[in-house]
Amino acid sequence: MRTKVVLSAVLLGCGVIGLATWLNRAVIPINNGALPETIPAPSKGFITQKSTRPPQAPSRMDRLAIPEKSALSLAVRSECDRIIAELQSPEESVWRGALEQAKQQDRPIIARLRQVADQTEDPAQKAAILDAIDFINLPSITDYVAGQKAMRAAEGLPDPPASLTNRWTGKPFIQPPASH
Amino acid sequence: MKKRALNSCGGAILLVLAGGLVGVSGVALHAQSYFSYFDIPSIVAPLTISVTGTYEVDKTNAAGTVITMTDKSVKWTSRSVEKLLNASLNLTNLSSYSLKYDQSEQIVLMISEKEADTNDVSSYFTIDTQNNVVSSGSINLATEAWNTTVSVPATIAFDDGNGDNFSLTGIMKFTNINGAQKNSFGLKAKYELASGFTFSGTGPGKVGGTNAVFSGAISSSGSATAIIASGGGLTSYSLIYPGD
Numbered sequence: 423m424r425t426k427v428v429l430s431a432v433l434l435g436c437g438v439i440g441l442a443t444w445l446n447r448a449v450i451p452i453n454n455g456a457l458p459e460t461i462p463a464p465s466k467g468f469i470t471q472k473s474t475r476p477p478q479a480p481s482r483m484d485r486l487a488i489p490e491k492s493a494l495s496l497a498v499r500s501e502c503d504r505i506i507a508e509l510q511s512p513e514e515s516v517w518r519g520a521l522e523q524a525k526q527q528d529r530p531i532i533a534r535l536r537q538v539a540d541q542t543e544d545p546a547q548k549a550a551i552l553d554a555i556d557f558i559n560l561p562s563i564t565d566y567v568a569g570q571k572a573m574r575a576a577e578g579l580p581d582p583p584a585s586l587t588n589r590w591t592g593k594p595f596i597q598p599p600a601s602h
Numbered sequence: 603m604k605k606r607a608l609n610s611c612g613g614a615i616l617l618v619l620a621g622g623l624v625g626v627s628g629v630a631l632h633a634q635s636y637f638s639y640f641d642i643p644s645i646v647a648p649l650t651i652s653v654t655g656t657y658e659v660d661k662t663n664a665a666g667t668v669i670t671m672t673d674k675s676v677k678w679t680s681r682s683v684e685k686l687l688n689a690s691l692n693l694t695n696l697s698s699y700s701l702k703y704d705q706s707e708q709i710v711l712m713i714s715e716k717e718a719d720t721n722d723v724s725s726y727f728t729i730d731t732q733n734n735v736v737s738s739g740s741i742n743l744a745t746e747a748w749n750t751t752v753s754v755p756a757t758i759a760f761d762d763g764n765g766d767n768f769s770l771t772g773i774m775k776f777t778n779i780n781g782a783q784k785n786s787f788g789l790k791a792k793y794e795l796a797s798g799f800t801f802s803g804t805g806p807g808k809v810g811g812t813n814a815v816f817s818g819a820i821s822s823s824g825s826a827t828a829i830i831a832s833g834g835g836l837t838s839y840s841l842i843y844p845g846d
Binding site: 519522523525526557558560561562563564565566567570581582584585586588589590591593594595596597598 | 650652654655675676677678679680681682685686690691721722725726728759761763764765766767769808809810811819821823
């Protein structure tokens with residue numbers, strides 16, 4: 423009699439454990455489906471993925487910290503990039519316009535202009551680019567004027583008097599208001 | 603993914619715009635007829651200068667028996683002309699100023715960034731065109747869209763008053779494009795305009811007071827959106843330049 427009771431209790435216990443196991447299996451898919459947006463614990467895969475990410479671009483604050491001179495040279499570089507890109511346009515009006523813009527730049531753009539000249543198969547475009555390079559290489563009128571002024575100063579000579587009238591129109595120069 | 607979502611959103615907006623255009627087409631024609639009574643709004647665009655001045659330098663040998671003549675060249679760019687001008691204008695913060703050409707007034711200006719300060723420098727820098735004009739291109743009278751190029755003899759002259767000057771004569775090609783009316787709502791009409799000129803010429807001048815010969819190119823081009831607004835018996839237009 424006692425044996426029967428013990429056996430029944432063991433069977434009942436096994437039944438409870440079996441039921442609990444079944445219930446647990448049944449609940450797992452429900453939990454998986456119900457909690458897809460919970461934040462997963464960092465896995466090995468996640469850590470590996472993070473470590474292979476490319477270096478990030480400077481944040482806005484980092485960019486603001488760039489000295490003004492560097493920001494200026496970045497702007498010049500981006501202007502040069504635009505000019506070089508437009509020089510490679512098949513449309514003549516576009517590349518000729520870009521060439522006029524290139525002539526406004528300083529000498530550092532020359533190396534890139536030479537590369538475009540080497541690559542172009544259009545003899546007219548190549549000649550135009552080489553002409554532009556010659557132009558950029560010329561001394562500026564302002565450098566010439568400054569040189570003349572320095573030479574006069576070294577010799578103790580005064581600057582020549584300024585003209586009051588325009589050589590071509592014969593009309594007097596109109597000075598803007600002094601408050602600038 | 604975000605871009606796709608934006609694109610589909612833009613498509614929806616385009617559909618709405620298209621529906622709106624169909625709905626107000628009669629009003630659009632009304633606004634367009636107002637536009638006929640107005641000159642095309644002008645564009646004030648940067649002036650690009652690339653001119654070469656060639657002058658002569660003479661040297662006599664020690665014995666005074668041989669004179670050697672050498673030609674030398676200097677470049678004149680927009681920036682250098684601005685600097686020459688500033689010897690007279692005395693603008694502070696010159697780097698914020700640039701030379702621009704007002705196509706309507708046909709005058710050259712020195713304008714600061716954001717147009718806070720405008721100086722008429724037409725007593726130093728002149729652009730004169732003659733009357734004999736040759737045009738090419740087309741004008742659509744129904745849509746008021748056009749694409750024309752006008753060739754005209756022109757003289758562009760500069761004098762800084764300190765012995766640096768040039769006067770170039772050549773052919774100026776003036777291009778003017780007006781896209782067809784793009785959209786309109788109520789009594790407003792919107793036009794996309796692009797115009798400018800290219801010029802190449804040769805002529806005399808001086809470099810530092812020395813006689814010189816000049817050749818080169820000068821150009822200016824820009825674009826703008828004209829908005830024509832009518833209401834209460836008044837019609838006006840305003841320009842929106844790229845970057846405003």
